[in-house]
Amino acid sequence: MITTRIDDSIGFLIIDMPGRSMNVLTPQLADALGEALEAVVADTAVQGIVIASGKSSFVVGADLAQMGDFAAPGVGPEQAMQQVQRYSRVFRRIETCGKPVVAAACGTALGGGLELMLCCHHRIGTDDPKAQFGLPEVGLGLMPGLGGTQRLIRLAGIAASIPVLTRGAPMTPQAALKLGALHQLVPVQRLHDAAAQALREGRVKPVAPWDEKGFKLPGGDAYTPANTMATVARERVPCAPST
C-alpha cells in the first residue's frame, strides 16, 4: 500500500492501494502509513519527508464500506473512539514527528485525504482544472472527523472555514490555495521536484503553526463579530439526494 523511496535525504512515501483506481483511507492504510512514517523518522539519513500518491489522484476520502464499522453491533463509544484514533494518532504523529513533511497531491484530495494533507507542514497541489479539494463528509451525514474541523479553522480562521465544513462543496485548486489549505500549485510533472525543492531549500518548518508558542487563531476567536455571524448564520441548503 505504501512504497518508501529514499532520494538523497528525502523520504518519499507513495500511497498506492492495490486493486483500486483511487486511494481511500482504511485502517490498514493508516497502519501502513504509520509504519512507513516511523521508519523514515528513525532513519538519520532522511531529513525531509514527502507524502504522495502513485495514482492520478491523491486520496479521495475514507473507505465508505468500512465506515459502518463505527456503528457495528457491540461497538461502544470507547471502541469507536479507538477506531478513529487509529487514524488520528498517525496524523498527529506526522505533524509532530520533528521532521518536515510535505504533502504532494496530484489530482483530487477529499475528506480524509485533505485531512491527511492538513497535518503536513507544506501542501502542494497541481493546477489540474479537474482536481478537487474539499471536506464533503456533511453530504453523507458525517463530519470531518480526522482533524478537518480543527486544522482548517486554525489555518483559515472561523469565518472562512465554516462554509467549507458545513456545505461540503469541493474547491478548485486555486480556491484551496486562496483559502490557505494549499501553499503551492505546480504543473503535475513538477510535483515531486517541487516537494523536494521546498525541503532542500529549508522552506518547510517541521512544526504546525498551532504548535508554536503564541499561536493565535487567524481572524480572531468565536466572539469576534465576523466569526459570530459565521457560526450562528443559518441557511437552507438543499439536502443531498437520499440513496
Place this chain on the structure above:
Amino acid sequence: MTDSLIFDHVRTPRGRGKPDGGLHGATAIHLSATVLAQLRDRSGLDTRLVEDIVFGVVTPVGEQGQCLPRVAALQAGYSEETAGIQINRFCGSGLEACNLAAAKVQAGVEGFVVAGGAESMSRVPMMSDGGAWAVDPSTAFKCNFVPQGVSADLMATLWNYSRQQVDAWAVRSHHLAARAWDEGRFARSVVPVTGVFGETLLDSDETVRRGCTVEDLSGLRPSFEEIGRKGGFDALAIARYPQVDAIRHVHHAGNSSGIVDGACAVLIGSAAAGRAAGLKPRARIRAFAEVGSEPTLMLSGPSYAADKALRRAGMKTSDIDLFEVNEAFAAVVLRFIEAMGVDPERVNVNGGSIAMGHPLGATGAMILGTALDELERSGRSTALATLCVGAGMGVATIIERI
C-alpha cells in the same frame, strides 16, 4: 425571620488547572450543568421550585462570561422560571453565594435558591478579566497594592511562621485529603464529570499527593521572593508594617492553594420549600458575615469574619465543632488558629486547598459542603467555614447540623 436550610450539596472533583488536567476538556458551563443536574436528579427536585441560582465565577469572561449560572441552568434543563446570577467576591465567592442565597430565603423567598460556583482555571486563566487594582498606577499606589503571595509572606513574617511550619501544614493537607478520599468521606458529594460519549473525564481530586513529605517540599524556591524584592513590594509592605525589618519568603506552589478546575452547587431553602419538595434539611445556616480587612496584609480577614459571624449567631468560638479555613496559603490557616485560639485538630480535618486545589468561584461552597459531610460523618453539630479574600476581605458562614 425565616430559617435558611441546606438540603443538599454536590461538587465535581477538582482537576489540575493546566491543559493536561482531567477537566481541561470541560467548560465551566459543562461543570456547572453537571452539578446542577445532579443536584436536581438525586432528589427528584422539581426545578420550578428553584427561584434563583447564585454562582461565584471570579473570572467571568470568555467562556465563563454572560451570567454563567443562568445559561448553565438552561443547559442542565432547569425550568425556565429559574433565574441565575453570577457574583464575584474573589476567592470567597462560593461561600458568599451561599450567604446571599441564605439571605434571600431569610428575607422571605419562598422556593429554593441554589448557591455555588464554577471556575475552569485551565481554560480561563486567573486575571483574564483584568482589573485596575494592580495595574492602574493611580489605584495601585493609593491602595498600597502588593501581590497576594507577598502578603502571605508578610503574614508569616509578622507572626513568625517558619518555612518548616508552613511546609508541615501543606503535608498535613495532602495527608488528610488522601485519607478522606481513601475512606470515602467525599463519596456522597462528589459527582464524576463525563465527556460527550459518557466517558469519565475525572472522578477524584487529582492534585492530592499521597505520601508527600516536608523533605519533598523543602527544595522548592519561594515563589514571591523575586517579585517582592525586584518589584519593590517587600518595601511597600514594610512601609505599612514598619515593625518588620525584612520579609521572610516562605510560600511556594507547594504550600499555597492549587490552581484547579471545579464546580459546586448547594441547595438552600426554607422549611416550607423543603416540605413542598419532600426533602429533609441537613443543616441550618446560623449566621454569615463579610468583612473588609487591611488590604496590604490582605489575608487576615478570616478571623474577623468568623468573629462577626459568631457575634451575629450569638455564639462563642468554643461553640464551633469544626472549622474549614481555606488554605490559600499555609500561613493563613496558622494565623486563624492562633487568632481564634482553636484546636488545630478541629481545622480542615479532611485536608484543604493546598492538596485539593482552589477553583476560585466554587471553593467557598465546596468547603461548606465538606464541613457538612464531616459533621454528619462524625456526629458533630456545628461548623464554621471561612476564606480570606483578595483586596483584604473575609467571609464566613456558620452551620448547624439538623
